[in-house]
Amino acid sequence: MHWLPSDWFHMLDVLAQIPQSTPAPTAPPPATPLTSNEVVELLRQSNEDLSKSFNQFLDLMKFLLVALGALGGIATYIFGKSLGDARKVAADIVQQEVERKIATQVKDAVEDEIDSVRRLIGRERIISDITVDYFVPGSDALPPAEATFLKTRGFKRVNYWNETDLVDLLGQVVVLDLVNAPLLSAQALANLSEDEAHNRREKSVIDNATRLLGRMGDRAVLVIYIRPAKRRVEAIDNLSPQIAYYAAANTPVNLIGVVADAGYVAHGWQRLVS
Secondary structure, X not given: OOOOHHHHHHXXXXXXXXXXXXXXXXXXXXXXXXXXXXXXXXXXXXXXXXXXXXXXXHHHHHHXXXXXXXXXXXXXXXXXXXXXXXXXXXXXHHHHHHHHHHHHHHHHHHHHHHHHHHHHHHHHHHHHOOEEEEEOOOOOOOOOHHHHXXXXXXXXXXXXXXXXXXXXXOOOEEEEEOOOOHHHOHHHHOOOOHHHHHHHHHHHHHHHHHHHHOOOOOOOEEEEEOOOOOOOOHHHHOOOOOOOOEEEEOOHHHHHHHHHHHHHHHHHHHHHHO
């Protein structure tokens, strides 16, 4: 179907004759102004609402303060201490813990010291039970200084024997003193060659050790006190088949320690076989 120009003009005429369906907007009616009485009433109502809200706020604050006070009272009742008291309690707890630590450490230290003292007393008790027989061959002189040193060491008894009064020896430790023996004195060895002096030392050890071994108890310890020399005295080493326990010393200080050690050995030996 095709539209003709005349048709277009006809449609325009029809549209022009149709009325507008959307009315034009109208202005709102003017607001009615409030009277003075209405304004006063509005302000009064607003003030009452504000006062009511403020009073509710105050009531809430009072309740919270009362509640916090009650909680504080409950806490004080439960713990029974103020902040200062709590600090004091904490300080007391720390002090008690420090004192406990110190007491523990002191106790351990004291126990260690007590154990040391017990061991020392035990060793000294052994020494106080030991009898020493001290023999200087070929001499009729008074006891040498070394014998006196041994007496001050705390042995039960130190019996000094010389050539004329030698008897059977009952001590747990027997000392053969060749340092103070006239035959091996520095003066006696001064005119001898090194070999001659060495041979004399060897013979003196053999002869006098043999004499003492025949008079000693079965569980006694022999200590040979001899002056140091350039050559080792082999006769001392060769005593092992004849006696189980023996030792050598070459200075006064060394002699004191060796005799004490010999006393411990003799004590242990006697307990072992008893």
